[in-house]
Amino acid sequence: MKIIGISAAMAVAWAATAQANAFDDCVLKNMQGATSDVAAKSIKVACIRKSSVTLTDDDLKGLKVSNGFYGTFGMMRTPGFTAEVKNNTGFIVTEITFAITIGDGPAEMYRVDNFNYQEPGVIYTGPAPDPTFDMRIDPLKSKKFQFEMDRREIEKKKKWGWSLVGAKGIVSQ
Structure with missing residues (x-):
């Protein structure tokens, strides 16, 4: 009987310290009415966007x-940029804004919220089973991704540069 009491007390203590993040709370709240995989995936996508805060x-x-x-x-x-980002924050990064300059021109802001990478020589036959996989860079992880941006001036040997100027994410526990 003492073992059951001790186990119950430990479970209560563990549950009290375990905390879900805003994304988890959103999914749990809204998933109750989901009747299909498509609906469930749409809820997860909406929750990841709704739960993100500016870093x-x-x-x-x-x-x-x-x-x-x-x-x-x-x-x-497809013309565009390939980048790799290492996330050393306490956030699950869900969006990154780059400032891209070409030659002496002004900086153009470009927001990326899909961190998909198309491996050369690999043919993809459909979307990832969980679309939120490509919508996040987890803490202490690196992710390589591509984003479309047609700037043919760069191909004509114009100098270009970029910097990361903003990001959004979900607090990670």
């Missing part, structure tokens, strides 16, 4: 961009 300038310092280049990707040879 502070201090938090942005925890995001490191590397291996960036401009080129084409995919079977359709």
Whole structure:
């Protein structure tokens, strides 16, 4: 009987310290009415967007961009950028804003909220089973991704640069 009491007390203590994040709460609240996989996936996508908050300038310092280049990707040879971001923040990153400059022109802001990477030579036959997989960069992880942006001036050997100027994410527990 003492073992059951001790186990129950430990379970209550563990439950009291376990906390869901805003995304988890949103999914739990809204998933009750879901009657199909399509509905469930739509709820998760809506919750990831609804639960994201703007990262502070201090938090942005925890995001490191590397291996960036401009080129084409995919079977359709889509023009755009490839980047890799290391997330050293306490957030699940759900959106990144880049400032991209070409030559002496003004910075163009570009928001990325899909961190998909099309591996060269691989043919994809459909969307990922869980669309939110491509909508997040988890804490202490790196993710390589591509985003479409047709800037043919870069191909004509114009200098270009970019910087990460904003991000959103979900607090990770």
